[in-house]
Amino acid sequence: METNYIIPDGARIGHVHLKVADLQRALAFYSGLLGFEITTMYGEQAAFISAGGYHHHIGLNTWHSKDMPHAPREGVGLYHTAIVYPERKDLAKIFKRLRTSGYPLTGASDHGVSEALYLDDPDGNGVELYWDRAPELWPQKADGSLEMYTRPLDLQDLLSELEI
CATH class of the missing domain: 3.10.180.10 (2,3-Dihydroxybiphenyl 1,2-Dioxygenase, domain 1)
Incomplete structure (x- = not known):
């Protein structure tokens, strides 16, 4: 090979x-x-x-x-399906829709390169809804590699996109 x-x-x-x-x-x-x-x-x-x-x-x-029942959470398999939205405002729109419908989130994170909402579908499959920041805004380490992290996403700030 x-x-x-x-x-x-x-x-x-x-x-x-x-x-x-x-x-x-x-x-x-x-x-x-x-x-x-x-x-x-x-x-x-x-x-x-x-x-x-x-x-x-x-x-x-x-x-x-x-x-059939949900696959066990502990074990091998798909962690989540990630769906990328074109703009931050689009992520704000789906967040508002989820919140209005009462659909529960399992998390909401700022990863530096992206902002993401996490939830499970009705079968327990993980779903990530996110948007990417422009590559020139991605945080970098001193050696030039990406500096990705997981910090809480400011959901009120996300919703402020809908006021613009």
């Missing part, structure tokens, strides 16, 4: 496919609450959803998980 291989700059994560216990409940969260558009349904067992007309960013299925 070649040891110096580096993935091409244009490579990206194309989509995430999640096993869910109840497809309609998952769609109520991802489409109804978060606003993803349904691009196609595969009967009553799977759905593909997206933002901006892409074929799908998230797949949801019950093929091996219909009516």
